[in-house]
Amino acid sequence: MSTIALLDRQARQGRRLRLLALLEGCSLLTLLFLAMPLKHLAGISFASALIGPVxxxxxxxxxxxxxxxxxxxxxxLPYAVRIAWPALIPFGTLLLWRTLRQSTRP
Structure with missing residues (x-):
């Protein structure tokens, strides 16, 4: 693989990773602060049934x-785990955004 092709592949993967981090973080916040309260406080389980699988x-x-x-x-591997674990906490991947932007530059 040529150097230019590798750099292009890295740039696309970096954008993909940052987009997935943003989407995953927003989906976790939506699940925790919208769907779960609707389910447990208002008895509306449709929201969590829809947002949970997404x-x-x-x-x-x-x-x-x-x-x-x-x-x-x-x-x-330790660095990859450091990038992966914020997906487990609310606002984690959103706070990781700057680190992802720096570490995914080709």
């Missing part, structure tokens, strides 16, 4: 993207 898909996609990026960018 969040699950985005979460798994984000984890896949992190470890794929680790191989593409040459990150160590």
């Amino acid at each position: 969040h699950g898909l985005l979460f798994m996609s984000y984890l896949w993207a992190v470890f794929y990026s680790a191989g593409l960018f040459g990150w160590s």
